[in-house]
Amino acid sequence: MTRSSDRRVEIRRDPLLTEKLIYSVGPQHPSLPSPLELRVQADGELIERVTPELGYMHRGVEQLVTQRNYGQAAGLISRCEWLAGSNADWLVADAIERIEGITVPERAQWLRTLVLELSRIGNHLFWFGNLGLEAGAYTPIFIAMREREMLLDLLEMLSGHRHHHGWIVPGGVRNAPPEDFSGHVRAFCLWFRGRLDEYEDFFSDNAIWINRSELIGTLEADYAFEYGATGPVLRASGIAHDLRRDQPYAMYGALDVQVPTGEFGDVLDRYRVRFLEMRESLRIIEACLGNIGGDTPLRDPDVNPDPEALTVSRGEVYTAVESPRGELGLTLVSDGTNRPSRMHLRAPSLYHLFLLDELCRGYLLADLFVIYGSLDIMIGEVDK
Amino acid sequence: MSLSLMLLLQQRYDMSEARTMWEALRAWLNTEPLPGLRFSPGASNAIMLVTALLFIFVLELLITIGLQVWERRLMARMQGRRGPQEYGGVTPQRFRRIATQVGALIGLPAVLYGVNYWTGGTADAKLFWSMAILFFALGLAGLLYRRLLLPVLNANPASGRGLLSILKFKATLFSLCMLPCFAAAGGLALAVVLGYLPKAHIPFLPQLTVLCTFLAFILYMAYMIRFYWRQGFYDTIKIFFKEDTVPLNADKLLYLIAPILVYIPALLSWVVIPFGVAAIEGQIVYYMIQDLNVGLLLIIADFAMFLVAVIMSGYASNNKYALVGAMREAAMLLTYEIPMLMSLLCVAIFAGSLNLTEIVQRQSMTWGILPLFPAFVIYLVVSLAETNRPPFDLPEAQNELLGGYLVEYSGMRFALFYVAEYSNVFIVSAIMSVCFLGGWKGPMFLGPDGLWLTSLFWFLLKTYALCFFFIWARSTMPRIRVDQIMFFSWKFLLPASVVVMAATAVGVVNRHPWFSANQLAVSEIDVTVRDSVTQYQTLTTAEALAVMSVPEKAFFWGYNVLCLFFGLFILVMAWRILFAARRHPQPRREVSWSG
Known part of the structure; x- marks a missing residue:
């Protein structure tokens, strides 16, 4: 795929003296669900430059967690990525387990895998609805939220919370699932397969949508690699990189994870890859369901269950999870107290946000929002 | 259903003595309405003007509110959620x-x-x-x-x-x-x-x-007002009490008059729409204000004026989003006016008139959609763009331009834009039902006495079916991009509409009975003026076939077979979209699996 064959409009030099328009998109804009400002320099509607202006949501999480214990730190970090908060819980738990050399019971590992995949589907559903809105379709957000509601009900049934579950704790998981949990999850999988077909019927083959997304915002593999893109954005560009397969954590090593990749790295490929990922997540969830039964312990008895009193010995560790948006990494430095002494979050959205300028240049203003939606950027991660 | 039964169901009425409600009112005022009460011409004119304005204004407001509430409820139903006033109110x-x-x-x-x-x-x-x-x-x-x-x-x-x-x-x-x-x-x-x-x-x-x-x-009505329209009325009343703001450095005059200029053409179009017909004491009375000979032209002109006012508002708002919205509107205006005119020109050729009641009366035997189906499809698409409805709502694009030209307006002026938009949806649907679907024509099942009701029933049924299409499109389609919309129009719709218009003209020349609404021209020599005078003869399709020459017959069958294939193609496509779409496990493009 060469650069000349995509649908970029060639920027011409206008002999008339004209001024460039600078749109200030955001921080309050219906297409940007979180506060972010995009300075868009355009010739009419033709985009020449996009500059993201950050800082509208900066909370200083990396500093705040050094003043709090590990339980509170996990809660704060999951506030950076609220659509799939269990990933942050897993990161903190895994970092502590690595430093202390704790082994997690296998049943708990299966349950963690299950919850991570449920979160992935929930996040992708939100992304689908939002992308529909950015393309100007009003229905996807409603039909996606309908299924997401069922999914949040499942997670609430398991952990008592809908968004920030705090259910994955160092040494295992917080509590055993209720008795009828697997039955409910199985019913959800059955229902959701049919719903995915419905989405595809409704949206994927729509001629207008194909025209809006095909060869729009193309990202070549080398560019994606250089910009540090991960997750679906990287896979859509043709690089089959998935931490679940290449660097297995939890129980993914025991599962045969299939990695869908795209060809052109355009909006349509990112869309397709995420849809295939949802189907793959369903398959993983069904595989997990067979292994979560029994009444073996769910938590290592050596770990102090009181988060206030949990101390971690001196050490430094980097751990990463394949979050719905890409590689979400955590560097944790501990000094032997009950508080982390230094923390850094590697947020995939940050890397994807700085791709925006490269992807949007030469396209029209309407494409900016579709490209932005296809990258699935969460400002909570970017402005930590 | 046999042809004779079809004809029976579509009863024709003598139209030589027809007049509109407006004229009926004038006649009534000119007689002595009450004993001893007589109006001077000026007074009766004033009464008629006020009556007509009130009639249009109230009707437009009611239909607009009804349409808007219906849209919200219907879209909620299509999206699998509950709409306004659906929480417990209606059991x-x-x-x-x-x-x-x-x-x-x-x-x-x-x-x-x-x-x-x-x-x-x-x-x-x-x-x-x-x-x-x-x-x-x-x-x-x-x-x-x-x-x-x-x-x-x-x-x-x-x-x-x-x-x-x-x-x-x-x-x-x-x-x-x-x-x-x-x-x-x-x-x-x-x-x-x-x-x-x-x-x-x-x-x-x-x-x-x-x-x-x-x-x-x-x-x-009691039911509807209590459980359906109440929210719409509340919204209308509320918006009239909002502050009317003017942005800094706006072009104040243009900014303030633009909503009025949007609203006036939306009002004007209601004058010529024939809602129905009644037989009062042996006389035909049309439900309309004025039976203009150039009714179709007036409506086209109104739409052009609407678009100009929209551009004016976008320019005057001193806002980048509004300006871009106005520029998109200007591009769409240039793009979509021509196919719209072409498809309506087909109707004018078909009916031989620009008078809307005349167009309806011509469709007693053949509805316009039968020979003019391609023109109907073109107009259906173009009307979405004309009224700025999704998927062609580029000028106001909520998610991109925050409402485009509407972005700075508030309160009553904003409401005027919205009333005009929904009023335009109704007008466009009414035009389509008048020009292509036979207006108020249909089986008059209540006989001549119930004509006032049945004609209204058929007209509203057809019009609201088309309004349903507008709402359906809104809840289904993503928005088209501005360059795609122009490519689509210039490269496809414009040539197609030219071909359709040419086909219509050829059909009339070849005496294909459907193209001239089964009223065939017969040339006769009139001895008094010593010239050939064209007269029209109403023939059923079978009768017309009997008098046609061999090449004309060949055209008739050739065209109809072609249309049959086109119709079959459309049916198969519709079938595949609606019912057979479940089978697509294969992605459109090859996605490789590795691992």
Whole structure:
């Protein structure tokens, strides 16, 4: 795929003296669900430059967690990525387990895998609805939220919370699932397969949508690699990189994870890859369901269950999870107290946000929002 | 259905003595309306002007609010969620009750007509009359009981004993009275097919029909206002109390008059739309203000003016988003006006007139959609763009331009834009039903006396079916990009509309009966003016085929077979989209799996 064959409009030099328009998109804009400002320099509607202006949501999480214990730190970090908060819980738990050399019971590992995949589907559903809105379709957000509601009900049934579950704790998981949990999850999988077909019927083959997304915002593999893109954005560009397969954590090593990749790295490929990922997540969830039964312990008895009193010995560790948006990494430095002494979050959205300028240049203003939606950027991660 | 039955169902009425409501009002004012009361010409003109303005204004406001509320409810239904006023307000029981009452009141006269038809009008008229009184009294008693007495009884805790308890028990009895009403509603369908002409004279039957329909209408309106339109009225009242703001450094004059200029053409178009027709004392009266000879032209001009006012508002707002919205509007105006004109020109060729009532009357035998189906499709697409409705809502694009040219407006001026937009949706649908779907034409199942009702019924049915299409498109499609919209129009719609117009002209020349609405031109030599005078002869398709020459026949069959294939193609595509779309496990593009 060469650069000349995509649908970029060639920027011409206008002999008339004209001024460039600078749109200030955001921080309050219906297409940007979180506060972010995009300075868009355009010739009419033709985009020449996009500059993201950050800082509208900066909370200083990396500093705040050094003043709090590990339980509170996990809660704060999951506030950076609220659509799939269990990933942050897993990161903190895994970092502590690595430093202390704790082994997690296998049943708990299966349950963690299950919850991570449920979160992935929930996040992708939100992304689908939002992308529909950015393309100007009003229905996807409603039909996606309908299924997401069922999914949040499942997670609430398991952990008592809908968004920030705090259910994955160092040494295992917080509590055993209720008795009828697997039955409910199985019913959800059955229902959701049919719903995915419905989405595809409704949206994927729509001629207008194909025209809006095909060869729009193309990202070549080398560019994606250089910009540090991960997750679906990287896979859509043709690089089959998935931490679940290449660097297995939890129980993914025991599962045969299939990695869908795209060809052109355009909006349509990112869309397709995420849809295939949802189907793959369903398959993983069904595989997990067979292994979560029994009444073996769910938590290592050596770990102090009181988060206030949990101390971690001196050490430094980097751990990463394949979050719905890409590689979400955590560097944790501990000094032997009950508080982390230094923390850094590697947020995939940050890397994807700085791709925006490269992807949007030469396209029209309407494409900016579709490209932005296809990258699935969460400002909570970017402005930590 | 045989052709003769089709023709019978589409009754034609003598139009030589026709006039509009406006003219009827003038005639009435010129006579002595009340004993001793006479109006000077100026006074009667003023009265007529005020009446017409009030009529248009109230009608437009009601239809606009109704359409907007309907859209919100319908989109909620399509998206699998609940809409406004759907949380507990309307229970199935309540809906069933109102449906029973309305159905009963409408179905009663229909059953009488139907029975009358089956007995061939030989039975004693007194029997029908007494039946009518019985049914009506029972239905009315049940209605009054349920609406007035039962709530009092239910509110009274002592009603479980004594005389009141008997009355409460009677509730079952009165409910049984409602049963014939269900049968009556079924009889309506029967009467549509069979009873469109009563064969015996039943005294007071027309009056009874009118009374029943009026009551049903009142009931229905009460229901709609209480459970359906209330939110719309609240919104309308609320928005009139909002602050009217003018942005800094705006072009104040243009900014302030733009909403008015948007609103006025939306009002003007209502003058020429024929809603229906009534036979009053042997005379045909159209439901419209003015039967203009250039009605179609007026409506086209109104739309052009609407677009200019939109551009004006976008320019005057001193806002980048509004400016971009206005520029998109300008691009769309240049792009979509031409195919729209071309497809309406096909109608003008087909009907031989720009007069909207004339266009409707021409479609007694052949509806415009039959020969002009491609033009209809083109106009359907273009009308979405004309009214700025999704998927062509680029100028106001909520998610990109925050409302585009609307972004700075607030309060009443904002409301004027919205009223104009929804009013345009109705007008465009009305134009489509007038030009392509035969306007008020349809089986006149209530006979000449009920013409005022049936014509209105058919017109509103067709128009609202097209409005449904607008709402359906909004809840289904993503938005098209501005360059794609222009490519689509310049490269596809414009050539297609030119071809369709040429085909229409060729069809008229080749005396294909459908292209000239089954009214074929016959040239005759008129001795008084010593010149050939074109006269029109109404022929059915079979009769026309008999008088056509061989090349004309060849064109007829060739064109029709071509159309048949086109129609089959459309049907197959629709089938595949609607029913066979479940089978697509294969992605459109190869996605490789590795791992």
